[in-house]
Amino acid sequence: MMRSKVLSLVARAASNRMMSTATKLTTVEVNDKTGIATLTMNRPPVNGLNLELLQDLKSSIDEVEGNKSRGLILTSSSSTIFSAGLDILEMYKPDKDRIRAFWTQLQETWLALYGSSVPTAAAINGHSPAGGCLLATSCEYRVMVPNFTIGLNETQLGIVAPKWFMASFLSVLPQREAERALNQGRMFTTEEALKVGLIDETANSKEEAIEKCVAFIGTFAKVNPLARSLTKQQFRAADLQQLQNERQQDLEKFLFFVNQPAVQKGLGIYLEGLKKKAKKQ
Amino acid sequence: MMRSKVLSLVARAASNRMMSTATKLTTVEVNDKTGIATLTMNRPPVNGLNLELLQDLKSSIDEVEGNKSRGLILTSSSSTIFSAGLDILEMYKPDKDRIRAFWTQLQETWLALYGSSVPTAAAINGHSPAGGCLLATSCEYRVMVPNFTIGLNETQLGIVAPKWFMASFLSVLPQREAERALNQGRMFTTEEALKVGLIDETANSKEEAIEKCVAFIGTFAKVNPLARSLTKQQFRAADLQQLQNERQQDLEKFLFFVNQPAVQKGLGIYLEGLKKKAKKQ
Amino acid sequence: MMRSKVLSLVARAASNRMMSTATKLTTVEVNDKTGIATLTMNRPPVNGLNLELLQDLKSSIDEVEGNKSRGLILTSSSSTIFSAGLDILEMYKPDKDRIRAFWTQLQETWLALYGSSVPTAAAINGHSPAGGCLLATSCEYRVMVPNFTIGLNETQLGIVAPKWFMASFLSVLPQREAERALNQGRMFTTEEALKVGLIDETANSKEEAIEKCVAFIGTFAKVNPLARSLTKQQFRAADLQQLQNERQQDLEKFLFFVNQPAVQKGLGIYLEGLKKKAKKQ
Numbered sequence: 010m011m012r013s014k015v016l017s018l019v020a021r022a023a024s025n026r027m028m029s030t031a032t033k034l035t036t037v038e039v040n041d042k043t044g045i046a047t048l049t050m051n052r053p054p055v056n057g058l059n060l061e062l063l064q065d066l067k068s069s070i071d072e073v074e075g076n077k078s079r080g081l082i083l084t085s086s087s088s089t090i091f092s093a094g095l096d097i098l099e100m101y102k103p104d105k106d107r108i109r110a111f112w113t114q115l116q117e118t119w120l121a122l123y124g125s126s127v128p129t130a131a132a133i134n135g136h137s138p139a140g141g142c143l144l145a146t147s148c149e150y151r152v153m154v155p156n157f158t159i160g161l162n163e164t165q166l167g168i169v170a171p172k173w174f175m176a177s178f179l180s181v182l183p184q185r186e187a188e189r190a191l192n193q194g195r196m197f198t199t200e201e202a203l204k205v206g207l208i209d210e211t212a213n214s215k216e217e218a219i220e221k222c223v224a225f226i227g228t229f230a231k232v233n234p235l236a237r238s239l240t241k242q243q244f245r246a247a248d249l250q251q252l253q254n255e256r257q258q259d260l261e262k263f264l265f266f267v268n269q270p271a272v273q274k275g276l277g278i279y280l281e282g283l284k285k286k287a288k289k290q
Numbered sequence: 291m292m293r294s295k296v297l298s299l300v301a302r303a304a305s306n307r308m309m310s311t312a313t314k315l316t317t318v319e320v321n322d323k324t325g326i327a328t329l330t331m332n333r334p335p336v337n338g339l340n341l342e343l344l345q346d347l348k349s350s351i352d353e354v355e356g357n358k359s360r361g362l363i364l365t366s367s368s369s370t371i372f373s374a375g376l377d378i379l380e381m382y383k384p385d386k387d388r389i390r391a392f393w394t395q396l397q398e399t400w401l402a403l404y405g406s407s408v409p410t411a412a413a414i415n416g417h418s419p420a421g422g423c424l425l426a427t428s429c430e431y432r433v434m435v436p437n438f439t440i441g442l443n444e445t446q447l448g449i450v451a452p453k454w455f456m457a458s459f460l461s462v463l464p465q466r467e468a469e470r471a472l473n474q475g476r477m478f479t480t481e482e483a484l485k486v487g488l489i490d491e492t493a494n495s496k497e498e499a500i501e502k503c504v505a506f507i508g509t510f511a512k513v514n515p516l517a518r519s520l521t522k523q524q525f526r527a528a529d530l531q532q533l534q535n536e537r538q539q540d541l542e543k544f545l546f547f548v549n550q551p552a553v554q555k556g557l558g559i560y561l562e563g564l565k566k567k568a569k570k571q
Numbered sequence: 572m573m574r575s576k577v578l579s580l581v582a583r584a585a586s587n588r589m590m591s592t593a594t595k596l597t598t599v600e601v602n603d604k605t606g607i608a609t610l611t612m613n614r615p616p617v618n619g620l621n622l623e624l625l626q627d628l629k630s631s632i633d634e635v636e637g638n639k640s641r642g643l644i645l646t647s648s649s650s651t652i653f654s655a656g657l658d659i660l661e662m663y664k665p666d667k668d669r670i671r672a673f674w675t676q677l678q679e680t681w682l683a684l685y686g687s688s689v690p691t692a693a694a695i696n697g698h699s700p701a702g703g704c705l706l707a708t709s710c711e712y713r714v715m716v717p718n719f720t721i722g723l724n725e726t727q728l729g730i731v732a733p734k735w736f737m738a739s740f741l742s743v744l745p746q747r748e749a750e751r752a753l754n755q756g757r758m759f760t761t762e763e764a765l766k767v768g769l770i771d772e773t774a775n776s777k778e779e780a781i782e783k784c785v786a787f788i789g790t791f792a793k794v795n796p797l798a799r800s801l802t803k804q805q806f807r808a809a810d811l812q813q814l815q816n817e818r819q820q821d822l823e824k825f826l827f828f829v830n831q832p833a834v835q836k837g838l839g840i841y842l843e844g845l846k847k848k849a850k851k852q
Contacts, residue, residue: 128473149470167795169802181466185743185768188806189711192690192799193790206466228474233448233556237473240450244469275795409754430751462747487747509755514729514837518754521731525750 035065044079051086057096058140063114070121080226084132094139100267101276123147124249126238130222134215138162146177150225151208152218158196165194167275176248316346325360332367338377339421344395351402361409361507375420381548382557404428405530407519411503415496419443427458431506432489433499439477446475448556457529597627606641613648619658620702625676632683642788646694656701662829663838674825685709686811688800692784696777700724708739712787713770714780720758727756729837738810
């Protein structure tokens with residue numbers, strides 16, 4: 010029994026669900042019983058984080074902030090990929106204006122998710138590399154389905170994960186583990202991620218993962234929402250403020266790095282590989 | 291074989307113990323053999339931290355600092371409560387001057403305990419919510435008797451634990467555990483607290499808890515006290531300095547929050563509940 | 572099959588090894604197959620860190636930085652001591668100029684090792700107290716042979732380990748463990764060090780320890796070296812910058828402390844003990 014709390018609704022026949030919009034790359038559904046919103050990324054095939062998906066993610070997070078939901082669960086409509094991370098096409102031979110808008114939007118989306126006033130949890134129902142792992146570690150709780158991988162593998166791609174990726178990672182892992190994994194660009198299996206604390210629980214299906222996220226958010230049932238929100242802010246303020254203070258430099262650093270011939274070449278080779286892979290299938 | 295090191299003594303017949311004063315809400319006893327001071331909170335029924343108990347705690351900590359004790363063990367005279375935390379009566383319909391003195395004294399007491407130059411340990415012989423947990427986590431070691439609970443449950447009461455409560459908590463728990471527990475206002479059982487590292491050992495009685503605290507303080511037997519104290523200061527300086535820099539803002543923030551009608555209403559309901567409970571018994 | 576990459580070589584007959592110099596207190600050997608450099612401390616009997624050993628360590632680290640090695644493994648030529656830490660003779664009745672040069676060099680060497688752009692690992696094939704532990708914890712990975720001890724035992728000697736020793740220690744241990752161990756001046760056995768995370772693996776011999784360090788460095792095989800190096804810098808920048816900002820004060824603090832009559836007396840007694848021990852043997 011789901012109920013949408015946004016104004017423009019698209020009723021779907023033979024379904025108890027209502028989507029906030031049909032054209033967006035994300036959907037928000039609020040469960041009537043629990044009051045918890047499920048935010049689903051839906052940009053096939055791999056939820057590549059391009060400008061539009063990041064914009065929709067941000068507006069969906071804002072929507073959940075505004076509709077008095079008791080919590081937010083982030084998940085994917087794909088059965089194998091949570092999110093493959095930043096869309097390489099945004100970074101390869103980029104348009105000057107669009108790449109600025111892209112990175113600025115990524116900053117905005119992270120600030121909104123990491124700093125969200127409502128309880129957040131990720132139901133990780135597929136692979137979650139790089140930007141996918143950033144989204145997951147920006148939530149307060151992580152439940153993951155087996156046989157997938159998660160991690161910040163930027164160094165494997167020749168990229169440097171910026172400070173705020175590092176901050177999200179450090180909020181869940183000890184410094185020694187975090188530095189080593191980021192240096193290695195290490196991808197953790199579901200089991201390894203559980204052992205090291207990168208995720209909190211495993212679940213055998215997306216449905217069970219969402220149930221466990223609901224249970225986590227349920228632990229706040231008797232908590233004053235304002236006091237809770239201010240407490241969370243206090244823990245995350247330094248990380249959020251650091252990006253706020255350095256947004257421009259962070260953008261310039263990214264642009265400088267992504268425009269290096271070696272990085273462009275690497276991205277090109279990577280894209281060629283993907284194309285060949287696609288043809289073979 | 292105890293020996294008091296304060297000037298005004300009150301000898302108690304048929305006892306080897308001497309209390310520093312009979313009227314204070316705390317007592318300090320220094321063991322002749324070990325040179326370790328035991329600081330006992332004694333404000334029945336629940337060691338509610340009111341202005342006077344906080345003042346006595348501060349002067350007792352100063353006394354231990356001054357009397358060359360080899361260490362300080364903090365405990366309670368109650369058999370079921372270590373400390374129930376801040377006295378709600380100080381915050382409900384408060385007197386303008388007294389509530390300022392109250393919060394300022396809480397700051398002073400924390401600065402003295404968290405920054406104490408002597409080794410500190412808590413023998414947690416009863417429940418230890420909120421301010422009680424703050425005192426315990428400000429010590430360097432915690433031994434707890436089973437079947438009690440400990441935690442910073444401020445969000446359950448609609449209050450925000452300030453930054454320095456958070457700092458004390460973060461000094462013993464990983465960031466992920468600390469943020470989640472504080473957001474939830476989670477109370478840990480003795481067993482849960484041990485598992486997560488919020489306490490260091492369990493003991494079957496207050497006596498055994500004190501023995502284990504004595505053993506911990508004994509690990510510094512061959513250590514140069516000045517080098518030890520400066521090393522501890524180095525670890526804690528940033529946390530202490532942060533409160534020193536923000537004492538006035540911290541006070542104003544507390545006053546603003548506690549005077550919110552919603553918080554006053556919540557405290558009123560809470561106090562009514564306590565009164566009814568008391569009548570039933 | 573080793574190959575030296577420095578200009579001045581001293582070929583040793585009947586050996587596949589080439590040392591960078593014969594007179595230096597350190598040797599650097601680069602393995603042809605792996606491209607990994609092994610930096611061996613060789614100042615018998617205990618690799619006491621005096622001015623000259625620290626200078627040679629720094630120049631060897633610079634050499635490895637410059638010769639495009641794939642990684643650096645730090646180890647000792649002794650079969651029982653990794654490094655006994657700072658040479659007490661540098662601190663006892665010190666020459667005014669030399670002690671300044673000594674401490675300044677220690678700062679330089681730490682900045683080079685902790686901030687090294689190449690992957691670093693320590694093959695800890697002997698006891699590793701104080702400065703020895705500083706070197707080990709400045710690396711990214713630690714493999715240790717059983718039946719030895721490691722730790723920052725400065726407080727046992729009446730000395731305060733400066734902030735950057737603390738930073739290296741905090742990069743591998745949780746805050747609670749780190750503060751307590753430093754306050755106690757605790758030496759961990761190999762087994763205890765493994766349990767608490769102060770080391771990452773054990774090995775039954777120096778050879779096996781080096782093999783395991785090689786395997787760790789091998790995890791970076793598919794990683795972009797520049798992205799890796801910048802990622803590591805990002806994790807360590809705050810610690811490195813703190814010392815850079817406070818180098819002069821850090822030096823003055825050390826000089827003030829080491830020149831205290833009580834500390835000089837303690838060092839004298841310690842040296843007397845060592846001499847008597849040596850005579851008995």
